[in-house]
Amino acid sequence: MAAQEEECKGNVKAQLAKLFEVSLKVTVPNEADVDPLIAACTGKFGDYQCNNAMGLWSKIKGKGTQFRGPPAVGEAIKNNLPTSEIIDSCSVAGPGFVNVVLSKNWMAKSIQMMLIEGIDTWAPQPPVKTAVVDFSSPNIAKEMHVGHLRSTIIGDTLARMLEFSKVKVLRRNHVGDWGTQFGMLIEFLFEKFPNFEDATETAIGDLQAFYKASKQRFDSDPAFKERAQQAVVRLQGGDEKYRRAWAQICEISRTEFHKVYQRLGVHLEEKGESFYNPYIPGVIEGLTKQGLVEESQGARVIFIDGINIPLIVVKSDGGFNYASTDLAALWYRLNEEKAEWIIYVTDVGQQQHFDMVFKAAKRAGWLPQGDNYPKASHVGFGLVLGEDGKRFRTRNTEVVRLVDLLDEAKNRSKAALIERGKGEEWTEEEIESTADAVGYGAVKYADLKNNRLTNYTFNFDQMLNDKGNTAVYLLYAHARICSIIRRSGKDVEELKNVRDISIGA
Numbered sequence: 001m002a003a004q005e006e007e008c009k010g011n012v013k014a015q016l017a018k019l020f021e022v023s024l025k026v027t028v029p030n031e032a033d034v035d036p037l038i039a040a041c042t043g044k045f046g047d048y049q050c051n052n053a054m055g056l057w058s059k060i061k062g063k064g065t066q067f068r069g070p071p072a073v074g075e076a077i078k079n080n081l082p083t084s085e086i087i088d089s090c091s092v093a094g095p096g097f098v099n100v101v102l103s104k105n106w107m108a109k110s111i112q113m114m115l116i117e118g119i120d121t122w123a124p125q126p127p128v129k130t131a132v133v134d135f136s137s138p139n140i141a142k143e144m145h146v147g148h149l150r151s152t153i154i155g156d157t158l159a160r161m162l163e164f165s166k167v168k169v170l171r172r173n174h175v176g177d178w179g180t181q182f183g184m185l186i187e188f189l190f191e192k193f194p195n196f197e198d199a200t201e202t203a204i205g206d207l208q209a210f211y212k213a214s215k216q217r218f219d220s221d222p223a224f225k226e227r228a229q230q231a232v233v234r235l236q237g238g239d240e241k242y243r244r245a246w247a248q249i250c251e252i253s254r255t256e257f258h259k260v261y262q263r264l265g266v267h268l269e270e271k272g273e274s275f276y277n278p279y280i281p282g283v284i285e286g287l288t289k290q291g292l293v294e295e296s297q298g299a300r301v302i303f304i305d306g307i308n309i310p311l312i313v314v315k316s317d318g319g320f321n322y323a324s325t326d327l328a329a330l331w332y333r334l335n336e337e338k339a340e341w342i343i344y345v346t347d348v349g350q351q352q353h354f355d356m357v358f359k360a361a362k363r364a365g366w367l368p369q370g371d372n373y374p375k376a377s378h379v380g381f382g383l384v385l386g387e388d389g390k391r392f393r394t395r396n397t398e399v400v401r402l403v404d405l406l407d408e409a410k411n412r413s414k415a416a417l418i419e420r421g422k423g424e425e426w427t428e429e430e431i432e433s434t435a436d437a438v439g440y441g442a443v444k445y446a447d448l449k450n451n452r453l454t455n456y457t458f459n460f461d462q463m464l465n466d467k468g469n470t471a472v473y474l475l476y477a478h479a480r481i482c483s484i485i486r487r488s489g490k491d492v493e494e495l496k497n498v499r500d501i502s503i504g505a
Contacts, residue, residue, distance in 0.1 A: 011124050013038050013048065015086055016100060020050045023080040027073070028056055030063075047093060050077060053096025075126040079151035081296055104503040112501045126374055127208055128340035132170045132333050133159045133460070136261075136268060139276050140253045141185055142220035144260050145399040146392050147347070150381045153343040153447045156266045159381065170269065170337060174329065175257075177250050177272035180319075181215075183232035186245045187224060188214035196245050208401075232504050244414060256403070263406045263440055271329075279328040280320050283314055287327070302360045311356045312444045321435035330376060334366055340374045348380035348453060382455040386424030412437035412464055438464070445471035 020036035030036060037051040054073040060067065074096030083091065088103040092212050114122055121345040135155020138144045159169045188210070189196050216222045255271070261267065274275040284300070287293050298316035298323045305368045305438050314326050333339045344354055361367045367375060387476045395397055414435035417423070422431060442463040449469055486491060 011280065012086075012102070013040075014124070016048055017051075017085070017109075019050070019084055019320040020077065020098075022082050023077050023099075024052060026055075027078040028060060031056065031059060041099060043159055045093055045097075047102045048099070048100045050098040053077060053098070057096070070200045072096075074098050086246070089204070092464075100436055106505045108501045112496075115496045115501075120164065126162065126165055126167055126341070127330050127472060129213055130168045130170065130337070130339050131164070131341040131398075132172055132337065133164050133342065133343045133345065134172045134174050134329075136266070137174040137176070137346070138253075140250050141181070141207055141211045142253075143206075144257055146384050146402055146403040146405055147343045147399065149258075149344045149384060149402055149405070149443070150447055152231045152260070152264060152266055153444050154379065154381055154452065155343075157448060158345065160498040167341075170333075170339065171267065172188070173268035173272070175270055175272035176324075177251075178274040178277055180213075180229075180232050182235055182246055182249070183212070183228035183230070184214045184218040185211065185249055186231045186242055188217060189226045189245055189249065193195060196248060210323060213272040218439075250310065259408065260402050263403070263410075263436075264441070264444070273325050276321075276325050276332060279332055280324045283328045283331045284324065287313070287360075287364055288426035290364055292360065302303075302356075302363070304356050304359045304363075307352070307356060307359075311360055323357060330361055331366065334374060340373070343379055344377070348382060351378055351380050354378040359391065379452070381452050383455045385455050387457060387459060389457070406440060406443060408441050409460065409463065413442070416464065438475060441471040441475060445474070 017036040017038050020038060024031075024036060027184050030429070034052065034056065037055070038048055039051060041047055055068040056073050057067065057070040060073075063257060067076065071092060071094075074092040077096075078090045078092055078098050081087070083209055085103060085106045088101045088106075090101070091099050093099055132222065133155050135158075136148055138148050138425040152466045155171075157376050159171050162169045219225075231242060235246055265374055287302065288300075292302050293313060294303065294310075295301075296310055299312050300314035301310035301312050305312050311323050313327065314320060315357065344350075345352070353375075355378065358378075361376065362369055384392045392398075417426075417434060417438075418432055422434075428435070446458075446463040446487065463470060464472055466476055
């Protein structure tokens with residue numbers, strides 16, 4: 001048991017799961033593969049609880065069991081727990097919930113060891129060496145908007161957690177940099193800037209407006225539309241002039257994206273749709289040879305058990321689509337990058353698409369059945385809403401530019417600092433760096449504190465409140481603790497080794 005506790009010492013929930021696993025095997029020896037259901041307590045009855053009793057009762061009733069209901073099952077689970085210094089006491093409540101109160105002595109000892117050994121030695125140890133986290137993924141020639149906020153923040157957080165656990169993380173920005181829309185963008189660039197290579201971000205101006213203007217021309221001018229369609233053929237055929245124009249548009253977009261990533265302190269490596277495009281034909285051919293790809297209404301598709309629509313991998317016009325690219329990317333990540341865990345962070349609306357891609361990969365033998373490694377996971381999230389309960393937009397119904405949103409958070413934070421008199425006490429550099437930390441931190445924390453799968457309402461006043469569950473309050477608490485340590489005059493490094501931590505009532 002000591003070895004098991006050492007293996008997951010930084011994860012209390014995992015340590016308790018190991019203890020309850022022993023108890024469950026004794027309590028219901030004839031029930032195989034019963035995983036402990038451990039959750040943090042929300043009430044006043046304890047710190048954690050085991051919630052297996054009701055589920056077990058539904059399995060064992062009518063089988064001649066000695067138990068007479070979920071509470072009796074809960075009592076048995078409690079009584080069969082092995083002795084451990086982690087647990088101070090246990091009680092059973094309601095329909096068999098086993099509540100656990102953690103030992104204060106154990107918590108104090110654990111915190112002491114964490115301080116001495118360093119918190120990084122307590123990191124969880126996932127059974128993987130390399131992971132891909134695919135997040136953010138904006139479209140070239142379009143502004144990053146508030147819809148990209150959650151993917152960027154959640155994806156970066158997952159990457160940081162895995163990196164903290166000593167996993168090599170490939171942070172992938174799967175940007176939309178390929179497709180038929182580039183024909184109209186390139187032709188519009190040629191039209192507006194005959195010497196297109198001189199076209200800069202300043203000259204083109206608002207990328208979103210540039211995209212809209214080119215789309216308007218495409219929809220209203222048949223001659224322009226024909227030139228745009230020919231431009232796609234030339235681009236995909238490797239014409240040097242069109243490739244340079246495409247690269248120019250991509251580079252201008254990257255400059256805009258970087259402004260957002262710099263503010264949020266996020267770094268990614270771009271491998272967009274164009275990177276995987278050369279791999280698509282080989283991947284489709286391999287799947288076809290395996291008998292997975294079938295003809296359906298002129299398109300080539302993969303049928304997935306339990307889903308009434310097929311996964312289209314080649315359109316009826318012979319073109320590729322998102323599924324083609326995502327399959328090629330998954331193949332590349334498994335076979336070339338040797339990733340053992342591939343995590344896709346997108347809105348919940350794409351859940352079915354990725355579910356179909358993963359099931360196709362399992363049919364192909366790329367991924368094992370079940371939840372074994374290597375595996376692919378979709379991490380979905382809800383929408384960002386305005387205070388009217390609708391999708392967050394500006395007053396003229398435009399989607400909010402992410403860089404403007406972040407600057408507004410910083411500016412409000414800066415104004416609050418000046419209002420409190422910090423403008424007279426601090427240097428301009430100190431005010432700017434503090435406004436950065438508080439403003440951008442407030443946006444990040446407001447996203448992460450919410451349930452990932454539900455929609456949440458974006459509200460600057462709540463985010464920047466210095467009371468309650470906000471980043472501002474946490475930053476203030478941290479600063480206050482640092483101040484107490486400074487004023488104490490004590491050497492914390494020395495205290496770690498000569499004093500014991502005591503947790504009071």
